[in-house]
Amino acid sequence: MPAPAGVPRQHNADSSQGNRSAMSVKARASELEILETAEISAGEARAVPSAPFEAGGPRRSLPSLATHALGLLQSHGPSFTVSLGALLAGLVLWHLATLYKFNFYIDFENTPSPVQVGKSFLGHLSTQDFYIHIGVSMQRIVTGYLLAAGLGITVGVAMARSRIARAAIYPYIEVLRPIPAVAWIPLAILMWPTEESSIIYITFLGALFPVVLNTLHGVEQTPEVLVRAARSLGATRLQILWHVILPAALPSIAAGLAIGMGVSWFSLLAGEIISGQYGIGYFTWNAYSLINYPDIVVGMLIIGGLGTLSTYAVRLFMRPFLGWQRRAR
């Protein structure tokens, strides 16, 4: 595997946020593949280095240990080293650009340097407000996301299994899906009783569509022969749903949940920037208003980190349910 596992995942999450509206079924399917390949490459990367240790036994001379360490680097290291090097190079470039106040079309004159950002970040670690911002954002994500996951899977299954449900719901999905989270903000504020509920609503909406569409797609992909087999084995409609259709759709649902988590953050930030008094999005925007430039970047990086972590958490959560898929390869 040439690329580290993180790279295709990142790309995947970004593209789903970027042009959500243009996502066709095909695009989602290919995204699913990317997700899967990412998972495999991660699995392989882990599997390779562990092998030499198991083979050798516990006692080992120093030179042989060094050889094994080298072997480890060779099998697993290059891609990791390259990633680390690329990150460092980016930091250095950023630093140089701010140091020499690079200004050619893009202006680095007022851009904070990595050192300033680092200092600011360390400073925040000891303030309580910083954790409140993060905690409030996480709470909104969890609430909105769980609601979206529950309703999304239910609606997706209903649409795939009932022609009437599909005909009734599909127009809503098609019309509402391309509307970006930011465009919802004014109406959400008017509609919902509290600011908090309107932000959660926007978060919920962001995660909802990827989950619905991926569930729908997954259920439709259920091989008909498996449903037929279950019927001839005596399964009722409900048993078929539970034992056949949901498991068959699960890989696609898992992909939808992971994509939904990314979009959910994307939407939350939009909501927090415009309204609210806490949250990491508010923190970022507030830093701009207060001309506290390093904090803008601190906020951005926190958002990126939390988004990645929570998407990873979703994958980790889904992993035990998809064990059969990895066994199959």
Added chain:
Amino acid sequence: MNVQVVSLETRSKAKRFGGKSGGRGHIQIKGVTVRFGHGADAHQAVRETSLDIPPGQFVCLLGPSGCGKSTLLNSIAGYIMPSTGSIQVDGEAVKEPGPERGMVFQQYSLFPWKTIRDNIAFGPKVAGRGYAECSSIANTFLEMVGLTRFADKYPTELSGGMQQRVGIARALANYPSVLLMDEPFGALDAQTRLMMQENLLKIWSEFGTTVVFVTHDVDEAIFLADRVLVMSASPGSIIADLAVPLPRPRVLDMATSPDFMEIKKECLEQIRSESLKAFEEQDR
């Protein structure tokens, strides 16, 4: 692949659950026609077919692809409702698929997210049997098809032949009175196929359920069946009903014996003359 010899224990269990058919599995097909589509697009897949299959008989439906043999099988299974006529199994009209009519498909019909054991136990489980009973049934049938070692594997980790053995075990785990098989060995290589045929006959000799086996392979049909029903395309009807008087148990050597060849020759001649008749009728 080694052909598993059915153990004595399995044999006694099979008997206890009504082995040797026990008079179950009587299929009666009366004037069945199956039409697909409407108006000008209407297409008759099965035309005016009547059949009586006594309990415990091994019947092969032989014919070229598209002759309606799978359609007829699916009607017995309950997936397709005949446009006219009736199908009864043990005096009960077939309305929908059910566990008393086990179905084995051509391929890829195991649940890939369930282990081999759970695939086999699926029928008993959805019937509401307890965990202990399910796992004892699963063990019985795992042993019967010789896959005990693979109980905790997933279907895709098994070869095609093994997967089909699981498919057969899964259908039998409901102790059906009829076993319906839709070209179950069609996707297997020639060697595996021969082994599977012998294996199937062994299992059947213990269970004695009625078997309706769809195939387009003349050798397979003669080797397996008590009775070969030849179907022809376009009218979608049975053009010949041949008895296979080969003794049982049948072993692979028989497939090259003079007796077998004689029957095959007869069979092919009859298929030829009946096909010609059918064509002439069509032209008229």
